[in-house]
Amino acid sequence: MRRKNEPIDVWQHINMPADGDTATCWYWADALNPTDGRPYFNVAGVRWLAYRLVYTLVHGPIADGQVIRHMCDNEACCNPHHLLSGTQGDNERDKGDHDRWGFPKEVLTQIMKYYKAGVQQQQIADMCTQQFGIIVTQQRVSDIIRGKRRAQQTKVTSTT
Numbered sequence: 001m002r003r004k005n006e007p008i009d010v011w012q013h014i015n016m017p018a019d020g021d022t023a024t025c026w027y028w029a030d031a032l033n034p035t036d037g038r039p040y041f042n043v044a045g046v047r048w049l050a051y052r053l054v055y056t057l058v059h060g061p062i063a064d065g066q067v068i069r070h071m072c073d074n075e076a077c078c079n080p081h082h083l084l085s086g087t088q089g090d091n092e093r094d095k096g097d098h099d100r101w102g103f104p105k106e107v108l109t110q111i112m113k114y115y116k117a118g119v120q121q122q123q124i125a126d127m128c129t130q131q132f133g134i135i136v137t138q139q140r141v142s143d144i145i146r147g148k149r150r151a152q153q154t155k156v157t158s159t160t
Contacts, residue, residue: 005043010053013041014078025077037137038075051075055083067091076135103144107132111144121145 015027028039028050039050055068058080062068069091072082086094103111107128114124121141128136 010041022081025074026079028076035139051078054078054080
């Protein structure tokens with residue numbers, strides 16, 4: 001029988017620098033959810049956002065009505081030094097302060113250019129992530145192509 005994950009098992013799925021550098025992002029090593037581009041981890045049958053679990057392990061329980069904000073603007077980051085608790089209003093203000101309202105026009109233009117050239121959505125996502133240093137998921141590319149929404153911008157602070 002397969003063992004159920006314990007909360008501390010989440011650390012096995014995070015790429016942490018060997019030197020313990022807290023300034024860089026600690027990336028989720030497993031697949032990100034294709035729908036929202038965020039890391040998830042199951043503990044005893046409960047699905048957690050991985051960075052919420054990390055925050056809880058390091059900083060303690062998250063108060064009711066609070067969200068976890070990424071000061072690095074990277075939803076795939078699980079570095080507890082980059083995570084702050086706050087209200088959804090705080091998170092919305094962060095978006096404005098950090099210019100995370102949507103992809104820059106040049107990214108949207110490039111996505112449509114690749115799409116019209118017949119490039120597959122996952123390849124478009126990968127190329128845009130590399131070219132612009134912004135995490136772009138296949139689902140976000142699909143949303144943009146279908147005109148569903150402008151999508152969300154997440155700045156990549158480190159690729160190592």
